[in-house]
Every structure is written in C-alpha cells, then in structure tokens.
Amino acid sequence: MSARVFLIGAGPGDPDLLTIKAHRLLQSADVILHDSLVDPRILSLAADHAELVDVGKRCGKHSATQTTINKLLVSYARTGQIIVRLKGGDPMIFGRATEELESLAAANILCEIIPGITAATAAAATLQRSLTQRGVARSLHFLTGHGAEGGLPAHDWVSLTRTGGTLVIYMGSQTIAGLASHLIEAGMSPTMPAIAVENASLHSQAITIATISTLPNRLGRPLGPTLLLIGEAMASEEVVALTTAQLALG
Template sequence: MSTGKVWLVGAGPGDVGLFTLKGMETLQNAEVVVYDSLVGHGVLSKIPDTARCIYVGKRASNHTMPQEQINQILVEEAKKGYRVVRLKGGDPFLFGRGGEELELLAQEKIPYEVVPGVTSPIAVPAYNGIPVTHRDFTSSLHIITGHKRQGQAYDINFKALVHTEGTLVFLMGVTALGDICGSLVKAGMDKDMPAAVLQKGTTAGQKRIVATVSTLEEEVKRRGIETPAIIVVGKVCALAEEFAWYEKLPLAGWKVLVTRPRDLISTMVSKLRLLGAEVLELPAIRTEPLEQQEALYDALSQLERYQWIAFTSPTGVKVFFEEMKKSGTDIRKLGGVKIAAIGNGTKKALLERGLYADLVPEVFDGASLGKALREACREGEHVLVPRAKIGNKEILDELSKKPGLKISDIATYDTFYETQEIIDQREEFEAGTIDCAVFTSASTVRGFVEATPGLDYTKVRAACIGKQTKAAADAYGMETYMAEKATIDSVLELVIKLKKKNKF
C-alpha cells in the first residue's frame, strides 16, 4: 500500500462558520480524523460518517494522550495509506504544537499539508466587541501562552510586554490569572489598565468579564468563569460594551440541536446561525430510496391513468424524480397530472424541478392534505401517493372517505435512525448545555430517542413543527412547544420566543 498523507487542519475557535472552506473540503475527504478537545461541536458534526475517529483530547492538567504518542499515531495511520486529518482547535501553529507533529512527519518522509485556522486571540475578542488593534489606542498585538509548569515562575519578560503598550492576549492562563495580572502591575503597568477574561468565545457559552488589571481576578472570583477562556489586557478592552454585537442577536447564547435528515438540514441551520444560535447538526434519521422500485416503475409507465400525484415530503419529491430519470420516463408525461404538496418545503422541492403545485393545504399535515385532496378530486379519479415506507396513514384515511376514489399508495423510500459516537447528546442535555432541540417530524423524535438511551427526556425542551411531531415528543415526556405553522420560519419564530421566555 502506498504511503498516505497528513493534513494539519485548524478548526477555528468554535463557531463552525469560522471553519475555513479549505478545512471543510479537507475534512470531507478524510479517512482518519485525529481530533482534540478544543474542536467545536459544529465542526465535529461535519466529520464524514465514513471516517475513523481517534480522540486525543488534551486540557490543562488532564492530558488524555502524550504529544509523542499523538505524533506517532499520525505517522502510523499515514503509513497504512490513509488520508489523515489532524483536526486542532484554533490554528495548528499557534501554541497548537503543530510544529512538533510536523517534525516527525518530515523525518519519516510522510507528505503533509497545513490548513491554517481562524485563531482565538483575534476571533474571540472580535465576538466580544474588542478590536485587538485600534489606531486611537494601540498598534501592536502580542499573543502569549499563559500556561506554566506547576510550582515554577513565569519565564515571560513582563517588563518588555508592558513597554510595548500593545494589546496583550494570554492563552491557557486563566488558572494563573492572579499571577499574570500581578506580574504586569509589578512590571510597571497602570493598575487601572482595562482587562478582560473571555469565556468560550464564538459559542453559545460565550461570557465576558471586563475590569482592570488590578481588579480582574477579584471580579472573576465573584462572577465565575469556565474554560476555555482567554485573558485580554489593553486599552481596547474599554470598547467592549460600545462595540459588543454578538449578544444582541436574537438567539445569542443558545445552543440548538437540529435533528433533520442531513440533506434537508441546511436552510434551517443557516437561518438559526444567522440569528446567533450555536447549532449542533446531528441528524436523527436518514432516508434512502428503496432498492426495489417495481411498483413505482409500473406507475411511471402508466402515468396517463392518474389525475393526481400527492407528495408528502421533499424527500418524496427527490426520490420520485430520481427514479423517474432512472426508469427513462419523460417528464412531459406529467403534463396531464395535477400535483398536490403537503407544505411549503415540498412545494419548494417541486419548484426546483420546474413544477408548480396545484394544491397545498392551509395546514401542513397529512390529514389536511388528505381532506383538501379528497374535496378537490372527483369520484372515480386515480391518485398516486409516492411516500415513505413508514409514512403516516392520515392522508390515506381521509382519501378513503371519498367513494370510488382509486389510490395507489407506493412506498419509494425508507427511514433509518442515525447514531454517532463523537458527541454525547445525552451528556449534553444532562449538563444543560443544549437549550432546545428542533424536531420536524415524528420520525426525527423517535430517531433522537434511539440515539439517547437512558436520557431523562423531561430535560429536553422540544420545538416541534406540527401536531404529530409534538405528540411523539409528548409521549416521551419532553417539554414540548409547537410552531404556529408547519414551516421552517415558524419553527424559528418559536425558538426565538422560547429563548425570550427563558430569560424571565
């Protein structure tokens, strides 16, 4: 087997939107992913299902794996011929020990590339309204590791740092905050110099404490801080309140779980992120076309016998037209057929294929579609319903009330529950770090339950798209809320309302 290759990829500070395009492209092609504890959940959820994952997480005083062993893993996996991505929080070369990892790769003549990442000393202050340089205050930025060996003094020239009159950013120094601030004052810094500790920047856990270099430690003890966090010292910290923007977004500070199938997830996720939410994309279900499509092919060969086709999901539309193409059926055969769609998502999927729905019910659910279609159909007409194998029977129950109506109910795709091991959803809910889960179908609720055995579901705040979805979530004892309409925008409005309600 030929030698593989290693990519050192910076995952950025947490917000998946700050993960670079090149980083994403490289990750999508990975066969092995070696990742650490500072990689954001949003980026972790982008690891392809086909990749083998190796966790080598390190946090202060809690080293999962020695650096030498990590270096060795990269060499061994590459020598087996794999495309290996070493996924590191922030940037690989900024206190990320990327240089050490490259040394062994170079020595072993293993090909490698480096994909830089957006780094926290610049991004995290930016998300807190702190420009690290500003013409009126400072023209230099200095990034320092705040980490020191236990029982030893700092080998940092604090006097030289004070003399720069620049912005100082200390990484990994929160446990030694008092030492850092005290050393700066002792080295001649004005005790009233603005200073800040910034917690979990660019994520839902973001928190800012601004004080002065002499009062910051006391303020942090009073208000509490969690890691990872960075320390920023300099006049620019005084701008934080005036320039703050992140917390003004409607969903800032909220972490939202989205459970839709991966191919339907993008619109909702991008809208949630624009509203400021940290989004965890963990599809609870996946859909796959059935291998045996004889019933559908038979229907496609005789499309002229149908007066209506009723689509109950965007996936149903996608599969129908994919199979239509495979069977060699000309789209013009649909010319005499009217089309019904269950809701806006399905209507949009049809529009993308150049087709306008003749009928969309006011309420977007199976029963309403069945009722509206039953009223629109004449006796003796023939309706084709291509849908999920485990689809709800409400549409059929309603259609069957019309005497003489002929119905071809054809399963075209199946639904499977998804599981993944990288992110422990149960642990996240039990720790209270996920504020809301969004469910867009009863099957996503059931898939989520399958993926979280043993979870106390009363801890799940569920934003549901409709009655059937809410009923499924209610059955597990979740704290459920239902959108006014069965649309993505209505679900987003519901999530915003829940956050506002949660404030009081």
C-alpha cells in the same frame, strides 16, 4: 506528490467559522485525530466511515502525551489513508504543531496546513473591538499564561508593560492572579483595561470586563476555554460587547 496528511485549524468553536477547505477535507478524511475541545458539530462533518481518534487534553483527565500523538500521527499516515489532524483555533498558535510537523518530516511524510481562526480574533469579533488601534495599540502580543511545568511562564514582564500594545493571553484563566501581580509589579497601571472572553463564538460565550487589578476576582473559575485581553484598546467604555441574543453564534 501531494499531501495526504492535513493539519487543520478548527477555529474557536462555531462550525460556521471553519474554512471551506477545512470543511471539505473533514468530509473526505478517513481518520481524524482531534483535540478534545473540538466542537462535536465540527466532528459530525466527518464521513460515516471515518475513524475519529480523540488525542486531546482535557482538564482532570489523562490524555495522550505529545510523543504518543506524534507517533500515532506517523503510523496512521503510513497507512496511505487521508489523515486529518484537527486542532482548536489555528494550529500554528499554541498548538504544538512543530513537534508533529517534525515527526512527519522525519518520516518523509508530506503535510499540508490549513489555518483556522484563532481565539484572539474570535474574541475581538465578540467584543467588536480591534486588537490594534491607530494611536492607541500599535502592536499585538500573543502570550501563554501557563508555564511548561504548570504555574506562570517566565515572561519578561517589564518589556511586556512597555510595549504599549494589546496583550492577548491564551491559557491564562487559572494563573490570572499571578499574571496580574507580575504585570502590576513590572509597572503596568492597575487600571489598565482587561477583559476575559470565555467560549468565544459559542452560545455559551461569557465576557468579563474589568481592569488588570480587578480581573482576578471578577473572573472566578471559568469552565470553558478563556482568553484574556489586556491594553488600552480594550478600554471598557469603548468596548461594544453585544449580548448573545444579538449575535449569530454557533
């Protein structure tokens, strides 16, 4: 039996960065349960008859709880229609995919997963900078900047400063001041290169090039989704951040 439920990564925003498989499935879906931040141009790929259900979280607005989303997904899946659960970036990175997959599995419903381009690789493309670099950054760490109860997450800050790799922080724009203090207190050099990329892959993309000590003041309050990249591989003199005009953005 093949799946009729598809957990799909919508990528960072630019519709051209969807996979061909994601594009095809969006066109054949009967129901699309999507996050709020999914670009409207991606949703417009849906068939005319498709039902679009916004289940995502948006700042300052009440959204469905994860439990409600899980139940909704299962009840739509039981209708036998083609159901797409569409999430930003890659669904398996800070996407709470496990809860949704477990709910479907508990109901004996097959689900196929279609990966998407995650914000980290989209930001690296924007910066024209590899996240790993021979002799400079031998590892790559994806972290959340946001604890389950709000505020800072309980990372092992000392270990993070010792990795010698690139730290990529999702959901960290509101907590950057605390993140920077913890990293510096744990031993990171205050001059460690740190870059924020807002709305990677979109016309509205904005880049802030700083150090770990200056980023909190330089960043302000971004309006769009923002990724923080920290480490020697982000050294500013080597970062080639092309202007929007030079890039073929979505």
